[in-house]
Amino acid sequence: MRTALRRYPVLIALCLAALFMVVPFLIVAVNAVKSPAEYSRNGPLGLPDGLYLDGLKDFWERVDYDRKLLNSVLISGSVAVLAVVLSVLNAYAIGIGRIRGRTWILAFFVLANMLPQEALVYPVYYLSKQAGLYDTRLSVIIVFTVIQAAFGTYLLSSVLSRFPREIIEAARIDGADKWQVLWRIVVPVSRPTLGVLLVFFFIWTWNEFLLPLVMLISNDNQTVSVALGVLQGQRLMDATMTNAAALLGVLPALVFFLVFQRTLTRGIAVGAVK
Amino acid sequence: MTVTVERGGRVTGKQDGAVHPRRARDSYALFLLPGAVAFLAVVIVPFLMNTGVSLTDWQGVGSPEWSGLANYRELLDDAEFWESFRHSLFMVVAMAALPTAVGLVLAAALFDYVGKHFGSRTAAVLRACFYLPQVLPIAVAGIVWSWILAPDDGSLNELLQAVGLGSWRQDWLGDPDLALWSVMGVMVWVQLGFPLVVFMAGLERVDPQLYEAAELDGAGWWRRFRHITVPQIRPEIYVVLTWCTIAALKVFGAVYVLTKGGPGGATNVPSYFSFTTFFEKTQVGYGAAISTVLTVIILALSVIGLRLQTRAEDAEEGARA
Numbered sequence: 375m376r377t378a379l380r381r382y383p384v385l386i387a388l389c390l391a392a393l394f395m396v397v398p399f400l401i402v403a404v405n406a407v408k409s410p411a412e413y414s415r416n417g418p419l420g421l422p423d424g425l426y427l428d429g430l431k432d433f434w435e436r437v438d439y440d441r442k443l444l445n446s447v448l449i450s451g452s453v454a455v456l457a458v459v460l461s462v463l464n465a466y467a468i469g470i471g472r473i474r475g476r477t478w479i480l481a482f483f484v485l486a487n488m489l490p491q492e493a494l495v496y497p498v499y500y501l502s503k504q505a506g507l508y509d510t511r512l513s514v515i516i517v518f519t520v521i522q523a524a525f526g527t528y529l530l531s532s533v534l535s536r537f538p539r540e541i542i543e544a545a546r547i548d549g550a551d552k553w554q555v556l557w558r559i560v561v562p563v564s565r566p567t568l569g570v571l572l573v574f575f576f577i578w579t580w581n582e583f584l585l586p587l588v589m590l591i592s593n594d595n596q597t598v599s600v601a602l603g604v605l606q607g608q609r610l611m612d613a614t615m616t617n618a619a620a621l622l623g624v625l626p627a628l629v630f631f632l633v634f635q636r637t638l639t640r641g642i643a644v645g646a647v648k
Numbered sequence: 649m650t651v652t653v654e655r656g657g658r659v660t661g662k663q664d665g666a667v668h669p670r671r672a673r674d675s676y677a678l679f680l681l682p683g684a685v686a687f688l689a690v691v692i693v694p695f696l697m698n699t700g701v702s703l704t705d706w707q708g709v710g711s712p713e714w715s716g717l718a719n720y721r722e723l724l725d726d727a728e729f730w731e732s733f734r735h736s737l738f739m740v741v742a743m744a745a746l747p748t749a750v751g752l753v754l755a756a757a758l759f760d761y762v763g764k765h766f767g768s769r770t771a772a773v774l775r776a777c778f779y780l781p782q783v784l785p786i787a788v789a790g791i792v793w794s795w796i797l798a799p800d801d802g803s804l805n806e807l808l809q810a811v812g813l814g815s816w817r818q819d820w821l822g823d824p825d826l827a828l829w830s831v832m833g834v835m836v837w838v839q840l841g842f843p844l845v846v847f848m849a850g851l852e853r854v855d856p857q858l859y860e861a862a863e864l865d866g867a868g869w870w871r872r873f874r875h876i877t878v879p880q881i882r883p884e885i886y887v888v889l890t891w892c893t894i895a896a897l898k899v900f901g902a903v904y905v906l907t908k909g910g911p912g913g914a915t916n917v918p919s920y921f922s923f924t925t926f927f928e929k930t931q932v933g934y935g936a937a938i939s940t941v942l943t944v945i946i947l948a949l950s951v952i953g954l955r956l957q958t959r960a961e962d963a964e965e966g967a968r969a
Binding site for chain 1: 691693695697698699701757766778781784792802803837894897904908923938939943946950
């Protein structure tokens, strides 16, 4: 009994801390549905009288938000798929093929993964201008496919190096060539890990800021993250607009979070050690 | 992750015949070809270009003029450069040291306390709350916090007013003495979920009998934390510290949306400094020098971090054997 009484303070303290983490989300949600009049009457902490959605609608139209969403989905989706394919090809050679010099090749991918984008951004900007790819979504897709594949190669190589060899041997004896072994055996067996990588790459690319900010200057090509960041940087939004922007930025993230939560936490466990 | 394999029907295909084992191994190199070409074009060539440009004087148009180490010499005397790196150290505290320490205690509390007494579901819900800011684009986190910390009708100031602490109202992001601390506070909020989730995942590996034995011996929560939790997940601690330190040195988006490096350079960081040098002042050679220095520091830290991690893992393997 005495322990039961002592237990609750810890739980309450943890709940309060968790609440502090979530409060900003709640404040945004509450204020995004207030009319400007309500806002100026009660300030940010008052509760809304009803659902006022015009602010959201105005903001949506003003920034052409469906276009931005489409760009983000297109770029993040393409990168996720392409980077997984590239990681699989690399990791197949390193983890299963065990090619010579693989330790150094792997070390290179680890370092490429750590390399700050600041050291690539100007040359990438310059080269894409030379190649006529500047301010295209394709340029961003290409760059992030490679950057994300660095991490994917590193992670998958260690997963595939523990792949049961006898399965591969058996398939080889059955007369399958390397290509068939890869697509019919290695990929289906590694599907859980590939799923995790797909989710990671999608969300990471969705959240990227520096390179898309530099590469995508026209409104028609911008992603959600860049469009909102630039608007915020201009300091031209009133409180209602700011909240609409914040809510529209938060919602996709919440959707990913709820849909992928299991995958994500499992994935972090995979990526954390080796 | 355990996987069960069902072998389908016979896979038919060309018979490779008896191949020389070494040749068979090398033919796998073909699978690396697309990756090699892509990395050459997107990582290696740009990186070498950047390093080359850092040894020149270049405005981004015309041809670069060779200047040797002049940019680096200039950096050493540049107060703004040193200032931005000093702010990086603050960011390391806010994004690596604090989240790791707090995350460790939280993970242990959720795993070894809440999970045991209130069920794993409660622990999972709390964990999700802490992890939530991690999935937010930094640009959006910046919008949310800029507005909460706004000087006139920001929620934080309104809240202080409401509880009778009106005299504490501040221009959180606009006051040069406060701005860096405010940005640090936001970064702790953003970063905390990552170490927590990694540590909780790591604790799943720990043999529950260790905790049971310790409890039977009458070890309290704190002693279990110090003698079981921390030593058992040491590899994860190194991974998280390395990863978060590097993230802290690269911080850009948060500074861009919260303060633009201001007021008066009070929150300038190397990444933002190189960005403005490249694209606003168009001193490309100088910007390249800044980012090259940043790269060297980050790669050195990565190597040290990886070293510590493998050593911790080897020690763990040794202890198990």
